[in-house]
Each structure stands twice: as structure tokens, then as C-alpha cells.
Amino acid sequence: MVHPTQQSRSRAYWHAGITTAIVTLILLILIFIGSREFRDFDSALIGYAVGTVFCIGAFIYRYTLWLHRSPTWRYFRGGWVNFLSWRNFQRYTFLIPKAWWTDIFAQTFIFQRGVLRWIMHMAIFWGVILSLLVVLPLTFGWLRFTLVPPRDYRVWVFGIPFFTFPIEAGTGFAIYHALDFTALLLIIGLAIAFWRRITDAGLRAVQRFGFDLLPLILLFAIAITGLALTASELWWNGRYYWFISLTHQAIVVAWLLVLPFGKFFHIIERPASIGVTLYQTVNQDVEHYGEHMPHDPQATPTSCRRCNEKLPSGQFVSDLKGILRDVGQEYNLGDDRGTLQEYCPTCKRVLRGQAYYALMKKRFL
Known part of the structure; x- marks a missing residue:
């Protein structure tokens, strides 16, 4: 079976x-x-x-x-249900844009932990994202440039002419060197990251080479070899270009292969936190205004059974019990005392101490 x-x-x-x-x-x-x-x-x-x-x-x-995973799916589903609700959209119109700004684009939650740490995350994040926005369309053939004699370039997107710009103007220089700018941005962030990992005793104690350091080393090698390609073209008369380009491509491919299995996977996970923010805000406000959740109006108490301290929300406690039930862990206390999740952290410790004392008597002391 x-x-x-x-x-x-x-x-x-x-x-x-x-x-x-x-x-x-x-x-x-x-x-x-x-x-x-x-x-x-x-x-x-x-x-x-x-x-x-x-x-x-x-x-x-x-x-x-x-x-x-049971907890991920419940939050993911709850976030989308709240997001697609018209009533929630009217009430929380600016919540999602604000969360995208604070959690993704500006990452202000990291700024609160330290300015240098925030600069590091911003430089690496935007260095990678902007580089991918240039490289991926070029790699897939979605974006290309053709010469328009005598001194212009034409941009094609999905085979459709997009716009034309002069080669020697500021626009041409910025587009032509876009990856050089993102490489310099990356190097700034990576330099701070390596410095922190060398000087911070806490980071040194828990970091792993394959998970924490290897992606950063590969990113640094990508940035350096990318700049070397520009140097070969502009200052070295094309010398070593073939070798550098082959090395650059090999390093990029190696980085792409390890990317889904390293610490950068959290870049993909992070947007889900916006759904969690909406989920928590909606459920807290529902209980603050005395409203009921439409699918479970009375199943879960909203305050601690023992001291009446406010719990995060009835829906949160209900989902937590559902998650534990999904993984085969139920904490039913019996005797109409509900479940352990219906108590605040302080009362959970009291209940645990009382249980130990009832079992061990004087030996507990």
C-alpha cells in the first residue's frame, strides 16, 4: 500500500x-x-x-x-483569492504597487538592516535584471540591430522595426555599452558581497561554497570577461576576442546551469511574499472591522483560549491547523480545550510546562 x-x-x-x-x-x-x-x-x-x-x-x-508544499500552496492560493477579489481591489488598490516597490524594486526592508547591505543587494539585483533584459532578447532572436547607411542603426523587435538611432550619438553609446554599465554595477555589488563574507564572522560560519560563493564568483567572472570583450574591441585591436568570447560564454552557461539550484532561487520566490502581505493585511483588517471570512465564519477563535490575547487572525490560525493536518501533525488537546494553535506563544509555554509537571511531578523541579 x-x-x-x-x-x-x-x-x-x-x-x-x-x-x-x-x-x-x-x-x-x-x-x-x-x-x-x-x-x-x-x-x-x-x-x-x-x-x-x-x-x-x-x-x-x-x-x-x-x-x-502545503504552507506555500495555502498562502499562494489565499494571496490570489484576495488579489482577484473586487472588494479587496477597491479597498487595497495601492497595497500591491507599494509592496512591489518595497519588496522587489527598492527593497526598502533591506535598507532598514543597513545602508551598505542595501547598496549591495540593489547593485547585484539590478545588475542581473538589466543584463538579462538585454541578453535574453538578443539570445532568442527577439531583438536585433541592422545598419542603416551611413551612420544609423535600426532596432528590430520580433521582426518589426522599432526605432532608428545614430551610432555616434549619446543614445547609440548608451545602447552599445549597456552591458558594460550593468557589469560595472554588478562589480560594485559583488565587491561589497565578498568583503562582507570575508569580514563577517557570522556569514563565514554558515556560508557554503557551492550554494553561497560559487554563484557570486561566476557572476564576477561574467562581469570581468564581458568588460574584457569591450576592451579587446576598443583598445586591443580585436586581439584575444575569440578566446575571451568563448570563455565568457562558457562561464555564463555554467552560471545559468547552477542558478536554479543556488541562493539566487530566492529571486523567484520573493514575489510570492507580496501575496502573503495581501493575505495578512486582508485577514487582519477583516477581523479588525468585525467582518467574517466567507468560507469559515466561526470555526477558529481570534483570540487565545487561555488569556484572550489577540491572535494574528482567525484565517491564519485555521490555515496553520490545515497545514499541520496535511503533514500529519495535529495537536488536539482534548477535553474541549481546542488545539495548540489556538493559544498565544506565552500560553503554549505554560501549557507545555503544566504537562511536564503533571507527568514528572516533583522531578520536574
Whole structure:
């Protein structure tokens, strides 16, 4: 007989595999269409393209498995239910844009922990994101540049002419050196990261080479070899260009292969925190204004059974009990005392002490 947990795990792997296959197929179709049946696809960039497709597929696979975890799925589902509610949209119109700004774009929660730490995260985050916004369209053939004699370039997006700009003007210089700017931004953030990991005793004690350091080392190598390509073209008369470009591509592909399995996976997980923010805000406000959750109006108390201290929210406690039930851990106290999750942290410790004393008597002291 197959254990229910094993069935759930097998179902999660099956769903993750199917989702990954579908997303990968859609991506390949978009590459085919966006590059005009591969006419705009640069074969010299095929290594980048293969590495990127694998990276995205691995991210989807891991993300789907992550969503199948009981606590993740409950928060994920609750966040979307609240987000798609018209009443919630009217009441919390600016909550989601604000959360995107504070949690993703500006990461102000890191600023509160330290200015230098915030600069490091901002430099690495935006250095990676802006680089990908340039590299991925070029790699997939969605973006290309053609010469318009005598001194202009034309930008093509999905085979459609987008705009034309002079090569020697400020616009041309900024576009041509966009990856150089992002590389310099990355180097600033990585330098701070390496300095912190060398000088911070707490970080040195818990960091792992493959998980914490290797992605940073590869990013640093990508930035340096990318700048070396520009140096070879501008100052070295093209010397070593082939070797540098091959080395750069190999390092980028290696980084793409380890990216879904290292610490940078949290970049994909982080947007889910916005749904958790909405979930918590909505449920706290519902109880503050005396409203009831539509699907479970009276099942869970909103205050501690012992001292009447306010709990986070009835819905939160209900979902916590559901999560523990899903993983086979129920803490029913019996004798109409409810479950352990219906007590505040202080009263949980008191109940635990009373239970130990009832069991051990004087030996407890």
C-alpha cells in the first residue's frame, strides 16, 4: 500500500514535470516565432540559448515543487483569492504597487538592516535584471540591430522595426555599452558581497561554497570577461576576442546551469511574499472591522483560549491547523480545550510546562 505522503510527493513531481514541459515548449515556440523562424537567430549565441532554456525549465520545475508544499500552496492560493477579489481591489488598490516597490524594486526592508547591505543587494539585483533584459532578447532572436547607411542603426523587435538611432550619438553609446554599465554595477555589488563574507564572522560560519560563493564568483567572472570583450574591441585591436568570447560564454552557461539550484532561487520566490502581505493585511483588517471570512465564519477563535490575547487572525490560525493536518501533525488537546494553535506563544509555554509537571511531578523541579 502506498503511503499518502508518497502519493502526494509523486503527484507533485508529475505536475512539476508536466508544467516544465509545457513552459519549455511555449518558450521554444516563442523563440521560433520571435526570431522569424530562426532567420534572426544568431547561431553564435546558441550556447546562451540552450543554457537559458535549461535554466528556465529548472526554475519552473523547482518553483512548481515549492508551490506543492502545503504552507506555500495555502498562502499562494489565499494571496490570489484576495488579489482577484473586487472588494479587496477597491479597498487595497495601492497595497500591491507599494509592496512591489518595497519588496522587489527598492527593497526598502533591506535598507532598514543597513545602508551598505542595501547598496549591495540593489547593485547585484539590478545588475542581473538589466543584463538579462538585454541578453535574453538578443539570445532568442527577439531583438536585433541592422545598419542603416551611413551612420544609423535600426532596432528590430520580433521582426518589426522599432526605432532608428545614430551610432555616434549619446543614445547609440548608451545602447552599445549597456552591458558594460550593468557589469560595472554588478562589480560594485559583488565587491561589497565578498568583503562582507570575508569580514563577517557570522556569514563565514554558515556560508557554503557551492550554494553561497560559487554563484557570486561566476557572476564576477561574467562581469570581468564581458568588460574584457569591450576592451579587446576598443583598445586591443580585436586581439584575444575569440578566446575571451568563448570563455565568457562558457562561464555564463555554467552560471545559468547552477542558478536554479543556488541562493539566487530566492529571486523567484520573493514575489510570492507580496501575496502573503495581501493575505495578512486582508485577514487582519477583516477581523479588525468585525467582518467574517466567507468560507469559515466561526470555526477558529481570534483570540487565545487561555488569556484572550489577540491572535494574528482567525484565517491564519485555521490555515496553520490545515497545514499541520496535511503533514500529519495535529495537536488536539482534548477535553474541549481546542488545539495548540489556538493559544498565544506565552500560553503554549505554560501549557507545555503544566504537562511536564503533571507527568514528572516533583522531578520536574
